[in-house]
Amino acid sequence: MPLDASRSEPRTHRLSAQEARQRLEHARDTRLAQLRALAGTGRTADDGFLAEQKAAVEGVLAEIDAAFARVADGTYGRCEGCGKPVPAERLEILPYTRHCVACRSRTA
Numbered sequence: 001m002p003l004d005a006s007r008s009e010p011r012t013h014r015l016s017a018q019e020a021r022q023r024l025e026h027a028r029d030t031r032l033a034q035l036r037a038l039a040g041t042g043r044t045a046d047d048g049f050l051a052e053q054k055a056a057v058e059g060v061l062a063e064i065d066a067a068f069a070r071v072a073d074g075t076y077g078r079c080e081g082c083g084k085p086v087p088a089e090r091l092e093i094l095p096y097t098r099h100c101v102a103c104r105s106r107t108a
């Protein structure tokens with residue numbers, strides 16, 4: 001491993017695994033609360049709006065689970081598009097994102 005490989009990347013731009021887990025846990029709690037709120041609306045399961053909302057929240061929960069797996073295997077915070085670290089400011093807003101802003105706008 002080259003000694004100077006990471007010298008130009010400030011350590012502060014990466015979240016620690018512990019910080020990442022805390023943010024992901026918070027994001028998951030928020031989504032689970034949304035699911036409970038949706039279930040408590042009294043709407044029926046065949047309601048299209050409810051199904052749509054529920055599917056969207058469940059999709060995010062799946063992304064959060066995938067992000068937890070990336071924390072565990074050490075690839076969390078790395079963009080799947082370009083391989084560069086995703087800026088910490090972006091991970092604070094979207095802790096389960098797989099892409100940096102540039103790659104996101106390219107794939108969206």
Ligand SMILES: [Zn+2]
Pocket residue numbers: 079080081082083084099100101102103104
């Ligand atoms: Zn990227």
